[in-house]
Amino acid sequence: xxxxxxxxxxxxxxxxxxxxxxxxxxxxxxxxxxxxxxxxxxxxxxxxxxxxxxxxxxxxxxxxxxxxxxxxxxxxxxxxxxxxxxxxxxxxxxxxxxxxxxxxxxxxxxxxxxxxxxxxxxxxxxxxxxxxxxxxxxxxxxxxxxxxxxxxxxxxxxxxxxxxxxxxxxxxxxxxxxxxxxxxxxxxxxxxxxxxxxxxxxxxxxxxxxxxxxxxxxxxxxxxxxxxxxxxxxxxxxxxxxxxxxxxxxxxxxxxxxxxxxxxxxxxxxxxxxxxxxxxxx
Amino acid sequence: xxxxxxxxxxxxxxxxxxxxxxxxxxxxxxxxxxxxxxxxxxxxxxxxxxxxxxxxxxxxxxxxxxxxxxxxxxxxxxxxxxxxxxxxxxxxxxxxxxxxxxxxxxxxxxxxxxxxxxxxxxxxxxxxxxxxxxxxxxxxxxxxxxxxxxxxxxxxxxxxxxxxxxxxxxxxxxxxxxxxxxxxxxxxxxxxxxxxxxxxxxxxxxxxxxxxxxxxxxxxxxxxxxxxxxxxxxxxxxxxxxxxxxxxxxxxxxxxxxxxxxxxxxxxxxxxxxxxxxxxxx
DNA sequence: CGCAACCCTTCCGCTCAGTAGAAGGCTTGC
DNA sequence: GCAAGCCTTCTACTGAGCGGAAGGGTTGCG
Numbered sequence: 312x313x314x315x316x317x318x319x320x321x322x323x324x325x326x327x328x329x330x331x332x333x334x335x336x337x338x339x340x341x342x343x344x345x346x347x348x349x350x351x352x353x354x355x356x357x358x359x360x361x362x363x364x365x366x367x368x369x370x371x372x373x374x375x376x377x378x379x380x381x382x383x384x385x386x387x388x389x390x391x392x393x394x395x396x397x398x399x400x401x402x403x404x405x406x407x408x409x410x411x412x413x414x415x416x417x418x419x420x421x422x423x424x425x426x427x428x429x430x431x432x433x434x435x436x437x438x439x440x441x442x443x444x445x446x447x448x449x450x451x452x453x454x455x456x457x458x459x460x461x462x463x464x465x466x467x468x469x470x471x472x473x474x475x476x477x478x479x480x481x482x483x484x485x486x487x488x489x490x491x492x493x494x495x496x497x498x499x500x501x502x503x504x505x506x507x508x509x510x511x512x513x514x515x516x517x518x519x520x521x522x523x524x525x526x527x528x529x530x531x532x533x534x535x536x537x538x539x540x541x542x543x544x545x546x547x548x549x550x551x552x553x554x555x556x557x558x559x560x561x562x563x564x565x566x567x568x569x570x571x572x573x574x575x576x577x578x579x580x581x582x583x584x585x586x587x588x589x590x591x592x593x
Numbered sequence: 594x595x596x597x598x599x600x601x602x603x604x605x606x607x608x609x610x611x612x613x614x615x616x617x618x619x620x621x622x623x624x625x626x627x628x629x630x631x632x633x634x635x636x637x638x639x640x641x642x643x644x645x646x647x648x649x650x651x652x653x654x655x656x657x658x659x660x661x662x663x664x665x666x667x668x669x670x671x672x673x674x675x676x677x678x679x680x681x682x683x684x685x686x687x688x689x690x691x692x693x694x695x696x697x698x699x700x701x702x703x704x705x706x707x708x709x710x711x712x713x714x715x716x717x718x719x720x721x722x723x724x725x726x727x728x729x730x731x732x733x734x735x736x737x738x739x740x741x742x743x744x745x746x747x748x749x750x751x752x753x754x755x756x757x758x759x760x761x762x763x764x765x766x767x768x769x770x771x772x773x774x775x776x777x778x779x780x781x782x783x784x785x786x787x788x789x790x791x792x793x794x795x796x797x798x799x800x801x802x803x804x805x806x807x808x809x810x811x812x813x814x815x816x817x818x819x820x821x822x823x824x825x826x827x828x829x830x831x832x833x834x835x836x837x838x839x840x841x842x843x844x845x846x847x848x849x850x851x852x853x854x855x856x857x858x859x860x861x862x863x864x865x866x867x868x869x870x871x872x873x874x875x
Numbered sequence: 876c877g878c879a880a881c882c883c884t885t886c887c888g889c890t891c892a893g894t895a896g897a898a899g900g901c902t903t904g905c
Numbered sequence: 906g907c908a909a910g911c912c913t914t915c916t917a918c919t920g921a922g923c924g925g926a927a928g929g930g931t932t933g934c935g
Contacts (some may be wrong), residue, residue, distance in 0.1 A: 339849045353894080353896085380669060570622075886928100
């Protein structure tokens with residue numbers, strides 16, 4: 312940056328992004344010094360940048376002075392098409408799946424070699440599970456993951472198979488040959504199944520949302536208790552939901568915000584002035 | 594910034610934030626020049642910064658080269674306690690409300706003088722409505738808004754009443770005196786009601802989620818067709834949901850991520866390398 | 876088909892915004 | 906009472922950032 316930076320060649324932008332990168336699921340709130348350490352920035356530099364981000368509400372502080380991701384950052388992130396298009400289209404279909412099963416309903420996309428959870432519905436009686444909206448899990452051990460992977464290109468499948476595969480439970484399929492066969496069966500069957508491969512005691516069924524080209528744009532699935540009825544009974548409904556989402560995505564292809572009523576809201580995009588502070592959650 | 598900036602005194606950070614600010618609900622995707630104009634930055638400066646944001650995936654480009662909010666920005670935003678705490682705690686309660694009514698279920702917090710929608714559940718048969726997760730609507734015309742406002746401090750209520758109040762329908766209550774009385778009744782009754790005040794043909798019932806100090810941390814509510822049964826019949830369930838959320842928030846006060854299973858996921862916070870691109874939604 | 880009006884991208888010399896050390900104040904804990 | 910943490914403010918030095926200029930690509934009109 313301008314000035315006598317110790318580490319030259321690093322842009323201001325990259326430092327700001329490093330500050331955001333300092334936060335993750337395991338570290339949703341951090342002190343200034345922690346941000347400084349995790350971002351690899353001098354304390355004073357961190358202080359200055361964090362102060363500016365806080366003024367914008369990209370970060371906020373709790374009563375102890377710790378920082379967490381702020382309302383404005385959350386608000387901006389929700390303008391992503393993952394939310395405005397995919398989630399918006401999928402939501403009613405997922406709701407129907409929930410009504411039919413009262414179990415965890417998932418919507419995921421592939422990001423790199425992970426399944427990334429875009430939406431999750433859970434009711435009071437669903438199995439508690441590891442997935443979270445905005446979280447990532449490996450593709451080979453999850454229902455939606457397998458549904459995403461099975462319809463991918465052979466190259467991508469090879470890339471996944473050629474890497475060490477994590478093994479969260481003793482039922483996780485990690486042998487490349489067996490996994491490859493499993494993916495073929497999945498493709499033929501039309502939906503993916505897992506049996507305690509991610510978490511002991513729970514199974515899942517999932518189907519891909521295919522685009523016009525036949526590539527997997529997303530996947531929907533259910534996670535249920537292993538002791539419950541055979542998951543295969545749920546498959547037809549899940550397939551219907553997946554196909555419904557696919558055709559609705561296709562139909563609204565040019566609408567950046569399907570299902571959204573544009574009339575009134577135009578005047579309400581900017582925070583109205585007045586006492587700041589959102590909610591009192593903390 | 595460093596350099597011969599035309600407009601001096603503006604920080605790099607503020608320019609990056611201005612780029613994010615260029616996007617909103619009405620403009621979820623923008624060309625480079627549009628960003629430049631809306632952010633008030635020279636084209637070349639915009640180009641440089643946008644390129645860096647894109648490398649980080651805070652922005653992404655569609656097939657026409659237009660920019661939209663990227664996966665990484667979405668992912669970071671979801672680390673906000675609005676999502677990780679409030680939404681996570683509220684979700685099962687909201688799901689129960691949905692099961693009981695099959696109508697739109699809302700969760701909102703106050704931000705400034707607006708109601709900010711944190712979560713929305715809608716099924717295939719719910720009334721289509723204007724609210725969206727991440728969106729704002731005025732407090733005086735919405736169910737959750739009135740529930741949030743009625744339990745606020747007299748000062749805040751006065752601030753709202755002293756400003757011009759928007760009038761989306763002819764049933765919107767905009768007379769300060771009447772609105773003040775309405776808020777008192779709401780407080781006494783324990784829940785808020787609207788009748789076609791935001792959208793013709795739909796009514797809503799909502800209850801506040803009160804914190805230990807009795808201040809409204811959030812509000813939950815339903816939006817239903819006006820022709821359906823009296824909304825008051827839903828009130829007890831909504832109150833129960835609101836109280837349930839309140840006590841669960843209190844019980845998990847020190848857990849930044851209630852309901853989340855921490856075991857495995859630690860290894861999965863970072864995007865695994867490999868072919869980028871999330872989903873094929875566009 | 877030529878010209879105008881848009882886009883987006885790369886290049887590069889001038890310079891002020893950014894940098895980080897030093898210093899001080901405030902807690903917590905031994 | 907001192908050490909080890911925090912966080913914050915101040916300030917002088919300087920290279921990262923700025924944006925005009927130039928060029929190339931696409932669309933659309935007469």
